[in-house]
Each structure stands twice: as C-alpha cells, then as structure tokens.
Amino acid sequence: xxxxxxxxxxxxLVDRALDSFLPGAEEFPRxxxxxxxxxxxxxxxxxxxxxxxLTTKLFSEEWRRSLPVACALELIHTYxxxxxxxPAMDNDDYRRGKPTAHRLFGEAMAILAxxxxxxxxxxxxxxxxxxxxxxxxxxxxxxxxAVKLQIIGEMAGASGVRGMIAGQVLxxxxxxxxxxxxMLNDINARKTGALIVAAVRSGALLGEAPAGEMxxxxxxxxxxxxxxxxxxxxxxxxxxxxxxxxxxxMDKKRNKATVVSLYGVAEAKKLRDNLYAEALAELFxxxxxxxxxxxxxxxxxxxxx
Amino acid sequence: xxxxxxxxxxxxLVDRALDSFLPGAEEFPRxxxxxxxxxxxxxxxxxxxxxxxLTTKLFSEEWRRSLPVACALELIHTYxxxxxxxPAMDNDDYRRGKPTAHRLFGEAMAILAxxxxxxxxxxxxxxxxxxxxxxxxxxxxxxxxAVKLQIIGEMAGASGVRGMIAGQVLxxxxxxxxxxxxMLNDINARKTGALIVAAVRSGALLGEAPAGEMxxxxxxxxxxxxxxxxxxxxxxxxxxxxxxxxxxxMDKKRNKATVVSLYGVAEAKKLRDNLYAEALAELFxxxxxxxxxxxxxxxxxxxxx
Numbered sequence: 167x168x169x170x171x172x173x174x175x176x177x178x179l180v181d182r183a184l185d186s187f188l189p190g191a192e193e194f195p196r197x198x199x200x201x202x203x204x205x206x207x208x209x210x211x212x213x214x215x216x217x218x219x220l221t222t223k224l225f226s227e228e229w230r231r232s233l234p235v236a237c238a239l240e241l242i243h244t245y246x247x248x249x250x251x252x253p254a255m256d257n258d259d260y261r262r263g264k265p266t267a268h269r270l271f272g273e274a275m276a277i278l279a280x281x282x283x284x285x286x287x288x289x290x291x292x293x294x295x296x297x298x299x300x301x302x303x304x305x306x307x308x309x310x311x312a313v314k315l316q317i318i319g320e321m322a323g324a325s326g327v328r329g330m331i332a333g334q335v336l337x338x339x340x341x342x343x344x345x346x347x348x349m350l351n352d353i354n355a356r357k358t359g360a361l362i363v364a365a366v367r368s369g370a371l372l373g374e375a376p377a378g379e380m381x382x383x384x385x386x387x388x389x390x391x392x393x394x395x396x397x398x399x400x401x402x403x404x405x406x407x408x409x410x411x412x413x414x415x416m417d418k419k420r421n422k423a424t425v426v427s428l429y430g431v432a433e434a435k436k437l438r439d440n441l442y443a444e445a446l447a448e449l450f451x452x453x454x455x456x457x458x459x460x461x462x463x464x465x466x467x468x469x470x471x
Numbered sequence: 472x473x474x475x476x477x478x479x480x481x482x483x484l485v486d487r488a489l490d491s492f493l494p495g496a497e498e499f500p501r502x503x504x505x506x507x508x509x510x511x512x513x514x515x516x517x518x519x520x521x522x523x524x525l526t527t528k529l530f531s532e533e534w535r536r537s538l539p540v541a542c543a544l545e546l547i548h549t550y551x552x553x554x555x556x557x558p559a560m561d562n563d564d565y566r567r568g569k570p571t572a573h574r575l576f577g578e579a580m581a582i583l584a585x586x587x588x589x590x591x592x593x594x595x596x597x598x599x600x601x602x603x604x605x606x607x608x609x610x611x612x613x614x615x616x617a618v619k620l621q622i623i624g625e626m627a628g629a630s631g632v633r634g635m636i637a638g639q640v641l642x643x644x645x646x647x648x649x650x651x652x653x654m655l656n657d658i659n660a661r662k663t664g665a666l667i668v669a670a671v672r673s674g675a676l677l678g679e680a681p682a683g684e685m686x687x688x689x690x691x692x693x694x695x696x697x698x699x700x701x702x703x704x705x706x707x708x709x710x711x712x713x714x715x716x717x718x719x720x721m722d723k724k725r726n727k728a729t730v731v732s733l734y735g736v737a738e739a740k741k742l743r744d745n746l747y748a749e750a751l752a753e754l755f756x757x758x759x760x761x762x763x764x765x766x767x768x769x770x771x772x773x774x775x776x
Contacts, residue, residue, distance in 0.1 A: 189632055198632060198640045249586060254578035273559035274643055277582065281554060281589065282632035288593045289631055294624030311616035318623065319599030326594055327494055327503060327587035335503045338579055 169461045173216065180215045181207070183233045183301035184240060187290055201271040201279035202286075205244050209262040209411070213466060214239040214365045217390075220459045221369025221383060224452055231304040232372045235317055238287035239365050242325050245283035246361075248276050250334060256420075263411025284325070291318045309372065317368045324364035333357025337422075345423035351392070354425075358398075359391030366390075379452075386448035393441040393467045396434055399424035401471070403431060409471045442467040474766045481524050482517045488538045488606035489545060492595060506576040506584035507591075510549050514567040514716070518771060519544040519670045522695075525764045526674025526688060529757055536609040537677045540622055543592035544670050547630050550588040551666075553581050555639060561725075568716025589630075596623045614677065622673045629669035638662025642727075650728035656697070659730075663703075664696030671695075684757075691753035698746040698772045701739055704729035706776070708736060714776045747772040 184206055189199045215236035222232045251258040251266040253273060258266050268276035289295060293306045293314055323329055333356030340353065366387035370380050401410060402417045403426055417424050426434045445463055449456045489511055494504045520541035527537040556563040556571040558578060563571050573581035594600060598611045598619055628634055638661030645658065671692035675685050706715060707722045708731055722729050731739045750768055754761045 195637055195640045195644065197644070198636065202632070249582060252579075252582065254582060274557075275640070277554060277557065277559060278636055278640055281586075282636045284586065284589060285627050285631040285636065288623060289627035292620045292623035292627060294621060295628065311620055315597045315616055315619055316599060318593060318597035322590050322594035322597060323600065326590040327507070331503065331583055331587045331590065332500055335500045335580070335583055339500065339502070 169458055172458055173462075176216055176219050177212045179233060179301075180212055180219075180236050180240065184237050186299050186301050187234070187237055187286070187296065197271060197275055198278055198282060201267055201275050202282055204270065205248050205267045205279060206240065206283070208264050210240065210244065211469075211471075212240060213394075213462070214243055214361065216462055217362065217387075217459075218365040218369040218372075220462055221366050222373040223458065224379075224383075224455055225370070225373030225375050228304070228308065229372075230301075231308050232369060233301050234290045234293075234305040235368050235372060237301075238290045238321060239361070239368075241283040241287040241290070242321060243361060245280040245287075246325070246330055246334070248280040248283070252276060255334070255338065258412075258416075260412055287321065288318065291321065313371055316371055320364040320368050320371070324360035329356050329360035329364075333360070340423055342421045343423070345428075347425075347428055350423055350425065350428065354392060354395040355388065358395045359388055362391040362394060363387040382448050382451060386445055389441050389445040389448065390463060390466060393438055393445065396425050396438045396441070397467060397469060399426040400431065400434055400438070401469075402426070406470060411471075438467060474763055477763055478521065478767075481521055484538060484606075485517055485520045485524075485541050485545065486512070489542050491604050491606055492539070492542055492591070492601065502576060502580055503584055503587060506572055506580050507587055509575065510553050510572045510584060511545065511588070513569050515545065515549065516774075516776075517545060518699075518767070519548055519666060521767055522667065522692075522764075523670040523674040523677075525767055526671050527678040528763065529684075529688075529760055530675070530678030530680050533609070533613065534677075535606075536613050537674060538606050539595045539598075539610040540673050540677060542606075543595045543626060544666070544673075546588045546592040546595070547626060548666060550585040550592075551630070551635055551639070553585040553588070557581060560639070560643065563717075563721075565717055592626065593623065596626065618676055621676055625669040625673050625676070629665040634661050634665035634669075638665070645728055647726045648728070650733075652730075652733055655728055655730065655733065659697060659700040660693065663700045664693055667696040667699060668692040687753050687756060691750055694746050694750040694753065695768060695771060698743055698750065701730050701743045701746070702772060702774060704731040705736065705739055705743070706774075707731070711775060716776075743772060 188203055188206060191200050191203050193199050218236050218239060219229050219232050222229045247261065248267045250256050251261060252268055259269050260266060267279055271279065291314060296302050325331070333353055336353045337357055363384060366383050367380065370383050375383065399417065402414055405414055407414050417427065425437060446460065449460060493508055493511060496505050496508050498504050523541050523544060524534050524537050527534045552566065553572045555561050556566060557573055564574050565571060572584055576584065596619060601607050638658055641658045642662055668689060671688050672685065675688050680688065704722065707719055710719055712719050722732065730742060751765065754765060
C-alpha cells in the first residue's frame with residue numbers, strides 16, 4: 167500500500183500539473199482547448215509519467231523537477247492516440263470507454279488538438295513560458311539548459327519519423343500482410359518502445375544518472391516496451407471489455423499481425439514472462455531503491471486493462 | 472542583382488540543408504519519407520528562412536549558424552500546409568500547381584508526414600543529432616544552449632495553440648460567418664503572423680541583437696505578417712492562376728471573410744501600401760545594412776505569386 171500511496175501521489179500531481187499547463191477550457195478559442203483537455207483527461211493510466219518520475223527517484227529525491235517532462239510525455243502520448251484513432255488511420259470510435267476525440271469534436275478539431283498537444287510538449291520542455299506556474303519552477307530553475315536540450319532530443323527522436331511515427335506507418339502498411347517476427351519486433355520497438363525508452367532515459371537524465379546506469383535503464387526500458395505491447399495484444403484476445411473500455415478482437419478483425427497472432431496465447435504469455443524476468447534483472451543492481459519501479463514493472467506486465 | 476544573388480545563395484543553401492536533414496527517400500519506411508520530401512520540395516518560396524537569415528545578417532556575418540533554424544521554420548510551415556490542405560480542413564487538391572500530399576500519398580500518410588515534419592523541426596532545434604552534418608556544425612557548436620531553448624520557445628509558441636493552431640481553428644470556425652475586422656486581424660496575426668514574427672525574432676536571437684532592436688524587429692515582423700496575408704487575399708482575387716499554381720476565387724467560394732471581402736480591393740491595396748510604409752519605418756534605424764531585408768519586404772508586399 168505504501169507503493170499505491172506513492173503512485174497516487176505522483177499521478178495526482180501529474181494530473182494537477184497537466185491541468186495547469188493546458189489552456190483553460192473556457193479560454194478562447196474554446197473548442198480546441200476542450201478537445202485537448204478531453205483527450206488528456208480521458209482516463210489514461212499515466213504509465214509513462216510514472217516511469218519517468220520513478221526513474222528520477224532512483225537517483226534523487228528532487229523529482230518535482232521531472233513533473234513538466236512527465237506532462238510533456240503524456241501530451242505526446244495523447245497526441246499519438248488522437249491521431250491513431252482518426253478515420254484515416256485506425257478509425258476507432260471508442261477508447262477507454264469514451265468516444266474518441268474525432269467522434270466528439272470532428273475530424274478537423276481532432277487533428278488540430280493532436281498537433282497542439284505535440285507542440286505544447288516542446289513548449290513545456292524548453293522551459294520558457296508559464297513563469298509563475300508552481301509545477302514548473304523546479305524544472306525551469308534547477309535543470310541545466312544542456313540537460314533540457316538532451317531531453318528534447320530524446321522526446322523528438324522517440325516520437326519522430328525514426329521512432330513512433332515510423333512505427334505507425336509500418337503498422338498501417340502491415341495490416342492484412344504476413345509479417346515476420348523480426349519486422350513485428352521492429353514495429354513494436356518504434357511504435358510503443360521508443361517513447362517508453364525516452365521516458366526512462368529522460369528520468370535518468372533528470373536524476374543525473376551515471377553513464378553505466380543509464381545503459382542498464384535503457385535496456386530495462388526496451389524490455390518493458392516489448393512487454394507492454396505483448397500485454398496489449400493479449401488483452402485484445404483475453405481482456406475484460408468492461409474494464410478496458412474498448413472492444414476486444416480488433417486485431418483479428420483488422421487482420422493485424424501481433425505476437426499473439428504469430429505464436430498463439432500460450433507462447434505469447436511465456437515470452438511475456440521471460441521479458442518480465444529480463445527486465446527485473448536489469449533493475450537488480452539498483453537494490454531496494456528500485457522497488458517502486460519493480461512494482462510498476464509488475465503492473466505493466468500483468469495488468470488487466 | 473546583388474540581392475538576387477544573395478537570395479539565391481541563401482535559398483540554395485537552405486534547400487541543401489533541408490535535403491541533408493530529411494531522411495533519405497530510399498530509407499525504410501519509404502512512403503513517409505517520400506511524402507515529407509515531396510511537400511518540402513514542392514516549390515515553396517522560402518520566405519521564412521530568408522527572413523530569419525537576413526535578420527541574423529543585420530548583426531553578424533556568422534549566419535551559417537542560422538541554417539538549421541531556417542530549416543526548422545520551413546519544416547513547421549510545410550507541416551501546417553499539409554494539415555491545412557487535408558479533406559477534413561480546407562480540402563485542397565492542389566498547391567503550387569502540384570497535387571497536395573494527401574491526394575498523392577493518402578490521408579493517413581499526409582497526417583503522419585505533417586506530424587513527422589513538426590517533430591523533426593524540434594529535433595533539429597535541440598542540436599542533439601546528426602553530428603556529422605556540415606550544415607549543422609555551426610549551430611551545434613556556436614549557439615549557446617540557453618539561446619537554443621529560447622528559439623525552441625519562440626517556435627513552439629508561434630506554432631502552438633495560442634498561435635498558428637488557434638488561427639487555423641478560428642479560420643475554420645469563421646467560414647461562412649460574418650467576421651468583424653478586429654477578429655479577422657486576430658485570426659491573421661495567429662495564422663500567418665506568429666510564425667513570421669518567430670522567424671525574425673529567432674534571427675535576431677541568433678545574431679545576439681540588443682533588446683531595443685529586438686523590439687523594432689518584432690514590430691516590423693507583425694506588420695510584415697499582416698501585409699503577407701493581405702497580399703495572399705488580393706492574389707486570390709486578382710492573381711495569375713498559372714503563376715500561383717492554384718485556383719483563384721477560393722475565398723469567395725468558401726465564403727471566407729478576408730480584408731478584401733470586408734473592404735474591397737482598392738481599400739485593401741491602400742492598407743497594404745500603408746503597412747509597407749510602416750514596416751519600412753521600423754527598419755529605418757538599421758540603415759544600409761537592412762537593404763536586403765528591405766528588398767525581401769518589397770517582394771512580400773508586391774509579389775504576384
């Protein structure tokens with residue numbers, strides 16, 4: 167329960183910081199701000215912000231400085247979901263039990279809300295604006311300019327055309343095609359893994375981690391990213407629709423290659439268990455101080471939503 | 472002709488730098504890289520890069536350091552055109568005489584190519600990658616981290632939900648509506664003006680301009696931005712379709728409020744002439760060294776495409 171309290175404390179603070187960084191829903195022009203807020207507060211699990219902050223906490227108790235970066239991550243993640251859900255892409259009507267942004271606000275507004283969230287992420291990361299925001303002060307004052315630039319590099323790289331966007335392109339192109347397992351791993355590493363790796367690496371940069379530990383954590387994050395995707399694919403077959411807030415069986419319906427469709431449920435679970443063990447092994451050298459991160463790892467690998 | 476040579480030298484260098492920063496068209500996954508390159512090299516006038524570099528040149532001959540920022544500007548500008556042209560937005564089939572990105576590559580790829588260009592702009596600005604690129608070295612080595620962060624702030628602010636994106640939202644919402652002139656000016660300031668102001672301000676930051684001159688140049692840039700939009704609106708009524716590479720009369724067809732539709736052609740031209748004089752007045756204190764910028768200003772206000 168001690169972890170649950172920490173977890174809640176962090177996600178609560180992230181939500182309050184997100185609320186403070188987003189333009190007010192009443193602010194002119196309203197529609198786009200409503201669309202941005204709707205998607206950001208549509209029930210995300212905040213796994214990336216938690217990962218980032220728990221990684222910083224491995225090295226430093228000064229983790230409030232990580233809040234704006236945690237928010238930027240969540241903004242980038244949300245933008246990617248909004249654009250992925252569009253009719254021209256995956257054409258999803260529901261996510262987390264709620265209508266997707268384009269269903270509610272129209273396609274144009276959904277595209278623009280996504281664009282705006284991505285841009286806001288970089289505005290936050292550069293540390294230039296919103297001078298009086300209490301959630302921003304530690305980042306602005308304590309994180310050196312060179313580290314801010316490194317973090318922007320991590321985020322732009324992970325979400326760019328060699329990372330997340332390439333993943334989405336390959337995913338769209340692979341629909342209905344036979345996909346080899348190497349290709350599938352590559353798609354998933356880019357589509358899901360890259361931003362998770364960027365979360366952990368940025369957390370380590372903010373904690374001023376030494377180079378050796380940075381490498382361990384990068385390896386940990388890749389394993390976690392692979393596990394994350396396999397669990398998503400398993401949930402699409404076995405999950406509880408009510409708890410997930412979305413329809414099962416979409417991968418099959420779309421004829422989408424996943425680890426589950428290639429190997430079957432039993433093998434996919436074995437692979438997940440192996441990846442879990444490998445991920446924990448990377449955390450081993452950190453001893454007890456990585457317990458919160460272990461708990462989060464367990465959640466990612468064995469979640470039911 | 473001396474200006475024309477300088478102009479060509481700059482745009483030529485910007486094009487070569489853009490080519491070097493964009494992923495190769497043959498690079499995997501190809502489609503998205505082709506779409507990005509197609510739109511970036513579809514015949515843009517490179518006005519924003521020129522503005523930025525000529526502004527740096529007011530203060531320093533070391534303007535090669537401005538090249539990556541000039542490219543980032545053009546990437547952001549191109550992303551905004553791709554997304555504005557989408558069926559859900561302005562639904563344009565042609566731009567500069569060529570099919571728009573979504574006509575050629577499909578809607579999904581156009582959305583993703585826009586996303587990728589925006590993200591690449593910030594990747595460039597943070598100065599972290601592409602260490603061996605000759606067009607990048609001066610920016611990476613000579614521009615202090617704090618200035619890089621300021622420039623990222625200018626760009627993210629100008630293209631974000633309080634700048635360009637708000638402009639596009641308001642523009643979409645205003646279609647077919649009666650719009651007061653104050654609102655119209657506000658829309659144009661955000662949609663067109665903000666990125667032009669960011670170009671000039673970033674150019675001044677890169678030239679280490681003193682605060683007083685920064686203010687003059689910001690004012691100059693707002694006037695230029697207003698003029699730019701009025702000329703666009705005039706061309707939509709009076710322009711040469713062949714030279715422009717697009718159909719005239721689209722504003723009227725869309726029932727779109729513009730300065731021309733509110734005041735008529737003759738008044739719009741008077742307003743343009745006044746703005747031109749005011750813009751030049753802001754450049755007056757810079758004397759002869761602003762001659763190239765004056766020439767560009769004249770082009771922006773009296774261009775026929």
